[in-house]
Amino acid sequence: MQKKAGFYLILRAFEAVVLVLVLVLIPLFGMLGRASGEELIIGVPTDRCPVFYIDEDTEEIIGIGVDLMAEAAQNAGYTAAFVPLKESNLKDALDNPEYDLIMPFGSAVESSAGHYSIVTANLTQTPFVLVTKNNHVLPPMNSLHIGMIKSLGGAAETIETLYPGMDIYMFDTMDDCVEALRAGEVDALLHNSYVWSYVLQKPSYSDLSIEAAAMFSMDFRAGTLDSVEARKLVRRLNEGIDSIPETKKQAIVLDYTNRRLYKKTIVDTIYEIGPLLLAIAVFFSLIIVIIVMRLRYVHLENEKKIQKMIDHDPLTGALSHDGFVKEVKKLLMEHPDIPYMISFNNIRDFKFINDTMGRNAADEMLNFWISRSLEILSEEEAIGRLESDHFVVLRKIGGSEKMALDEQHVFEPLRNFFIDRGKDLKVRICSGIYVLMPSDYQQIDVEVMLDKARMAEKKVHDSKKDGYEFYNPVQWEKSKRTAYIISRFPVALRSKELQVWYQPQVDYISGKIIGAEALCRWKDEQLGFISPAEFIPALEEAGLIYDMDCFVWNRVCQDLALWNKMGKKRKISVNLSRVDIQKNRELPVYFSDLISKYDLTADQLCIEITETSYVEDPDLLISTTYKLRSYGFQVEMDDFGSGYSSLNMLKEVPVDRIKLDIRFLANIGNRRMGDIILKHIIMMVRDLGMEIIAEGVEEKEQAEYLKEIGCTEMQGFLFYKALPENEFTALKF
Ligand code: C2E
Ligand code: MG
Ligand code: MG
Numbered sequence: 001m002q003k004k005a006g007f008y009l010i011l012r013a014f015e016a017v018v019l020v021l022v023l024v025l026i027p028l029f030g031m032l033g034r035a036s037g038e039e040l041i042i043g044v045p046t047d048r049c050p051v052f053y054i055d056e057d058t059e060e061i062i063g064i065g066v067d068l069m070a071e072a073a074q075n076a077g078y079t080a081a082f083v084p085l086k087e088s089n090l091k092d093a094l095d096n097p098e099y100d101l102i103m104p105f106g107s108a109v110e111s112s113a114g115h116y117s118i119v120t121a122n123l124t125q126t127p128f129v130l131v132t133k134n135n136h137v138l139p140p141m142n143s144l145h146i147g148m149i150k151s152l153g154g155a156a157e158t159i160e161t162l163y164p165g166m167d168i169y170m171f172d173t174m175d176d177c178v179e180a181l182r183a184g185e186v187d188a189l190l191h192n193s194y195v196w197s198y199v200l201q202k203p204s205y206s207d208l209s210i211e212a213a214a215m216f217s218m219d220f221r222a223g224t225l226d227s228v229e230a231r232k233l234v235r236r237l238n239e240g241i242d243s244i245p246e247t248k249k250q251a252i253v254l255d256y257t258n259r260r261l262y263k264k265t266i267v268d269t270i271y272e273i274g275p276l277l278l279a280i281a282v283f284f285s286l287i288i289v290i291i292v293m294r295l296r297y298v299h300l301e302n303e304k305k306i307q308k309m310i311d312h313d314p315l316t317g318a319l320s321h322d323g324f325v326k327e328v329k330k331l332l333m334e335h336p337d338i339p340y341m342i343s344f345n346n347i348r349d350f351k352f353i354n355d356t357m358g359r360n361a362a363d364e365m366l367n368f369w370i371s372r373s374l375e376i377l378s379e380e381e382a383i384g385r386l387e388s389d390h391f392v393v394l395r396k397i398g399g400s401e402k403m404a405l406d407e408q409h410v411f412e413p414l415r416n417f418f419i420d421r422g423k424d425l426k427v428r429i430c431s432g433i434y435v436l437m438p439s440d441y442q443q444i445d446v447e448v449m450l451d452k453a454r455m456a457e458k459k460v461h462d463s464k465k466d467g468y469e470f471y472n473p474v475q476w477e478k479s480k481r482t483a484y485i486i487s488r489f490p491v492a493l494r495s496k497e498l499q500v501w502y503q504p505q506v507d508y509i510s511g512k513i514i515g516a517e518a519l520c521r522w523k524d525e526q527l528g529f530i531s532p533a534e535f536i537p538a539l540e541e542a543g544l545i546y547d548m549d550c551f552v553w554n555r556v557c558q559d560l561a562l563w564n565k566m567g568k569k570r571k572i573s574v575n576l577s578r579v580d581i582q583k584n585r586e587l588p589v590y591f592s593d594l595i596s597k598y599d600l601t602a603d604q605l606c607i608e609i610t611e612t613s614y615v616e617d618p619d620l621l622i623s624t625t626y627k628l629r630s631y632g633f634q635v636e637m638d639d640f641g642s643g644y645s646s647l648n649m650l651k652e653v654p655v656d657r658i659k660l661d662i663r664f665l666a667n668i669g670n671r672r673m674g675d676i677i678l679k680h681i682i683m684m685v686r687d688l689g690m691e692i693i694a695e696g697v698e699e700k701e702q703a704e705y706l707k708e709i710g711c712t713e714m715q716g717f718l719f720y721k722a723l724p725e726n727e728f729t730a731l732k733f
Pocket of ligand 1: 503518519520531532533536549552575576577608610638639695696697698715716717718722
């Protein structure tokens with residue numbers, strides 16, 4: 001037992017000794033090892049594949065330069081440890097004491113801090129080549145602008161001494177160099193051919209190529225700041241370099257240059273397949289655009305369908321309530337000159353018809369109503385079904401033929417719908433008609449119009465009868481006449497229905513006729529004489545007044561020519577509607593042509609423009625007046641005193657004569673006030689140098705008073721009414 005314990009103790013002691021030896025000797029051996037195979041810290045760039053670069057797997061610095069230097073160091077008894085340079089410039093790196101050596105140098109250079117450096121023997125001769133843009137013709141070597149990366153600062157100095165005329169620009173990275181080359185800032189880039197063989201594999205550099213004609217050969221050395229130790233180091237290393245066989249050097253260079261080291265980045269891939277990507281993107285964009293447009297089209301079509309459903313009554317195809325309101329608004333806006341009416345129609349006892357004849361038969365009748373109506377309605381008219389048997393129609397107002405047509409084509413067959421089909425039931429229709437007023441075209445409120453038509457229909461309905469009723473009978477009569485007048489006008493113009501009469505104007509003192517006003521007269525075969533107060537506004541509204549006035553002016557000139565031939569040179573005033581001036585902006589030319597046509601003189605025509613026209617469109621009126629006067633026509637302001645701004649206007653409007661209608665003044669308060677106003681107006685007009693004529697003179701006292709206050713030219717029933725052409729011709733003056 002004791003023996004065993006003693007052996008155990010010896011064993012423990014031996015263990016302890018081994019442990020001490022391990023702990024103390026291993027570091028000692030390490031120190032010894034370092035002392036014998038001294039480690040050299042060699043700073044190198046890492047962006048020069050395949051000369052110096054980082055191995056992706058081991059993350060160590062490798063490359064031609066590393067292998068050559070490691071071989072040389074080993075031959076010289078050193079171990080080389082390669083570290084990446086922190087400095088972008090080798091000259092800066094020389095001043096950093098962390099490195100024992102820095103690579104690569106072509107020759108010894110001064111450090112950035114101005115210290116001398118020494119370099120080792122040449123490890124290998126590296127070929128330097130110029131790279132240019134494809135097909136770029138280089139200028140002569142001595143005037144080249146060269147781009148290089150900053151870390152080749154040493155090489156740059158060597159080249160500068162070789163080619164003093166060359167300008168060298170330094171850039172931080174290879175990409176910056178390439179950018180400068182592409183921008184034309186430099187003619188070529190200079191780098192060693194090993195690096196180019198790597199860099200030019202980049203697809204996006206395919207526009208660059210090696211300039212074969214220009215080759216440099218550069219030494220490849222390590223360097224450090226000059227010192228006694230440095231010289232010793234370099235000496236030893238040079239021996240190591242010398243002892244690398246040339247075959248070994250070539251093997252190292254071949255090993256790296258044969259590797260396909262360039263790894264394509266995502267950017268390269270995108271660059272390579274860029275056109276394809278673009279085509280795909282365009283293709284998909286087009287598809288998206290087509291899909292969106294198609295969806296939009298479908299959406300619009302659906303909306304149209306929905307709108308059509310909303311706007312139309314599914315049973316009869318007539319417009320629905322909303323559709324009718326919309327359509328009426330549209331039509332009234334498009335045709336403010338068409339006189340319209342709206343009718344609201346309702347079948348009496350429709351429920352009874354439904355119950356006795358059956359729903360289908362009743363529906364058939366409604367469809368019949370609509371299809372019959374649509375056959376006679378024009379594009380500017382509309383029909384709608386508001387609900388069950390309530391039909392509304394927007395119809396142009398026409399003469400009695402139109403009403404007869406409605407009756408024959410729609411209402412009569414409708415009343416007899418069941419009788420014609422062998423059933424003993426008469427359909428009774430109640431209609432309410434609203435004739436649209438001018439204000440309805442200005443402020444279009446279809447609901448209000450429908451309400452009015454409905455109210456008129458209710459009157460019929462409440463009377464327990466059928467038939468129709470007007471909301472505004474007076475308006476209805478008026479619009480019927482207007483519609484008739486408008487439709488009849490072309491016939492009147494061609495026939496003798498439309499005539500020009502003349503109302504003489506006199507000089508009250510001498511009692512002589514001094515001229516006359518031409519006034520249009522219309523004797524219709526049905527209506528008899530129609531007053532100008534009725535047909536002139538109607539024709540103005542319908543845009544026909546210009547045709548009428550042209551007729552009057554031509555007739556007047558014809559008559560004047562006739563009188564001229566008879567040796568009676570007369571002067572006639574013609575009326576001009578404000579609409580005429582808008583219709584023909586060259587009216588003065590028109591009148592001028594007219595008098596030459598009939599061989600008249602301009603002073604035979606006096607043109608009356610009513611005062612209110614000047615107020616409505618002063619600029620156009622004033623310029624027309626100026627032109628008319630420049631042609632020698634007399635211009636007269638008609639109905640002076642009927643408007644509001646008469647006095648103010650006098651100074652702006654260049655007329656020759658004022659025509660004062662004393663009927664306007666007769667309406668003012670009492671006669672005395674009217675007389676005072678008259679007196680002052682006459683004074684003022686005379687002071688302004690214009691002539692004045694009074695019209696509407698009916699009584700002797702009026703004439704006397706006018707004479708007293710200085711107005712002697714007069715027109716009025718006191719003297720003459722308007723006379724037909726033959727009577728006027730016969731007058732002696
Ligand atoms: P106006 O140009 O002021 O013409 C004068 C109107 O007064 C004429 O009415 C004439 O018959 C009427 N009159 C003349 N003296 C008296 C009188 O003493 N008492 C009364 N109560 N009335 C008198 P008429 O012919 O009915 O014409 C009315 C208006 O129609 C004219 O007013 C004129 O503005 C327009 N008019 C007439 N003919 C034409 C025409 O050919 N072209 C155009 N554009 N307008 C015309
Ligand atoms: Mg007149
Ligand atoms: Mg007048």
